[in-house]
Amino acid sequence: MKPKKHTHKLKRHIYPTGNAIYFCTLTDCYFKIDCPLALGKESICNVCGMEFIMTEYTIKLHLPSCNNCRKVKVSGSDGKKHYVRRDSTPVVASLASDNAEDLRSRLNSAISKPTEDDI
Secondary structure (H helix, E strand, O other): OOOOOOOEOEEEEEOOOOOEEEEEOOOOOOOEEEHHHHOOOEEEOOOOOOEEEOOOOHHHOOOOOOOOOOEEEEEOOOOOEEEEEHHHHHHHHHHHHHHHHHHHHHHHHHHOOOOOOOO
């Protein structure tokens, strides 16, 4: 019987010796691979279920996820840094661009000299 071809959904396991491997968590699949050898391989995201290619960053993760599901650090309006999902960053980016435009207009009005009419 020929094994089924599919994209693997990987999870990292670290042995007590320190050796790390990825194994497939799908049913009836016994695929295992050393973590460094998973670089460039296709995998299924553990958050959204979409296929993505393993990068140098994702091979360090316990449960690899795609770029859209990872969290990024952003600064809030209060100045504190917090993490948001990457798919919600367009909302945060639009808020930041509104603030930048407001700041730019205030800066331009402060820099520009008022034109005085000669009498």
